[in-house]
Amino acid sequence: MSGERIYLYDSTLRDGAQTRGVDFTAADKAGVARELDKLGIDYIEGGWPGANQTDDAFFADLPRLSRARFSAFGMTRRFGRSAENDPGLAAVLGADVPAACLVGKSWDFQVTMALGVELDENLRMIGDSIGHAARVKSEAMFDAEHFFDGYKANPDYALAAVGAAYAAGARWVVLCDTNGGTLPHEIDEIVRHVTTLIPGDRLGIHCHNDTGNAVANSLAAVRAGVRQIQGTLNGLGERCGNADLVTLLPTLMLKMGYTTGIDEAGLTHLTTVSRAFDERMNRAPNIHAPYVGAAAFAHKGGLHASAVLKDPRAYEHVVPEQVGNRRHVLVSDQSGRANLLVRLAEIGIEVAADDRRLPGLLEQVKANEHVGYAYDGADASLELLARRALGEVPEYFRLQSFRVIDERRYNARGELVTLSEATIKITVGGVPIMAVAEGNGPVNALDTALRRAIAQTYQGVRDVRLVDYKVRIMSAPDGTGTDAVTRVVIESADTTGHHWSTVGVSANVVNASYEALADGITYRLFQAGVSVPAAADAAAALDVGA
Secondary structure, three states: OOOOEOEEEEOOOOOHHHOOOOOOOHHHHHHHHHHHHHHOOOEEEEEOOOOOHHHHHHHHOOOOOOOOEEEEEEEOOOOOOOHHHOHHHHHHHOOOOOEEEEEEEOOHHHHHHHHOOOHHHHHHHHHHHHHHHHHHOOEEEEEEEOHHHHHHHOHHHHHHHHHHHHHOOOOEEEEEEOOOOOOHHHHHHHHHHHOOOOOHHHEEEEEEOOOOOHHHHHHHHHHHOOOEEEEEHHHOOOOOOEOEHHHHHHHHHHHOOOEOOOOHHHHOOHHHHHHHHHHHOOOOOOOOOOOOOOOOOEEOOHHHHHHHHHOHHHOOOOOHHHHOOOOEEOOOOOOOHHHHHHHHHHOOOOOOOOOOOHHHHHHHHHHHHHOOOOOOOOHHHHHHHHHHHOOOOOOOOEEEEEEEEEEEEEOOOOOEEEEEEEEEEEEEOOEEEEEEEEEOOHHHHHHHHHHHHHHOOOHHHHHOEEEEEEEEEEOOOOOOOOOOEEEEEEEEEOOOOOEEEEEEEEOOHHHHHHHHHHHHHHHHHHHOOOOOOOHHHHHHHHHHHO
């Protein structure tokens, strides 16, 4: 296995487009293709020319690639047509790309049931189509649809189908587990038989994930001899998806010693590519995704964190940075002292292991999480909690009270109007301040009022903006289901592009929101090194502001 070349064929733009809830535009396709090209993928399947307007628009204005080769997807000629006189095949082969991948039936049941043609005629359709494509394109490929089901039902016919494509000049004969029901040991056995008839360096594998084995099946096929893998970014695809190239890539390279079109430097961009793709598709990334997920190198148990602190190999199978990810030690109600020390070190807080304040801080974290706080995704609130316990965070402002009023009415034109108004009272350096603001909802009104009040003294908060707001309703800690509590996580940012997240918990969603908002502003002031003014200075600032 040392250094042998594996070719990667990405079908995200065609097979991935069949994912429920995914709709590519031509611009989306172009953007994804560029990222795949930069990564080092060998083949990019752009879609099916002639099948829909989006694919036609994409093939009419293809982005320039520097490394990858575009492939057009289609099907073998129709019954009663010659390969040279089939409009559908002509549209595929007419695309200005170097490769074409044609799908055809290799399961006798599908031939007679779906196509309704004689078995021998299907073999002629495959041979004619691939032969014509091989004369027109630099590379012709054949996707043997339902190959493994076909092999198990009638091995002679399935082998005759792939043999017809190979004899006609197919550069790659791709064995497809179309229904996704084949298991790794079956893949291994069947592929090894096929390699006695067709060389492995002319064979590919295309697996669906209906048993959760698409990646395992692809790797089994590689071990059995195939040298091309078809898959998609983040495992997109119809039903349960396709083989995930993001998982396959590092496994092939770091675990099995194969060479791909991606070098070591390119592999460090894998996490970015994976997450950027989800962002483009407006999908939440799978935090538990192998290699690239936010939790892939996250350590929550105290025993784990203690060992990782000594040597990461204790609980990590690869170095996170090899795939562009990073280690993350979580602080939670399962934490031990080692977790806390590592996490504090990550945010720049150096504390001795025998510091007498640590046990109290750890207990506070556990108590907070028991009532609903979660610091996994709220680093700024965790840092403030720790620094307050260490006596490092000044009290920039103190809340006296706030009130939020919501109004829903119809105006004189009969239009529905909703309006929120917030009034907040705080003290800064002992000086009372009140501010009133209207907003698009109670949280927006409260956020505006709070920042308006604080900005009279601390000008720096004017560049803080709320980027994201998430709410989760949870059962009460007693488990009765009554008096549910609300967790609010807010992501804030400043004009320099710095982002931070804070959390608040309360039975009242507005109060939980205030906690997160107040932490967000406090964090910004602390990070900026702002000092609390004396009462006289605070009063003077108010006079100037007025």
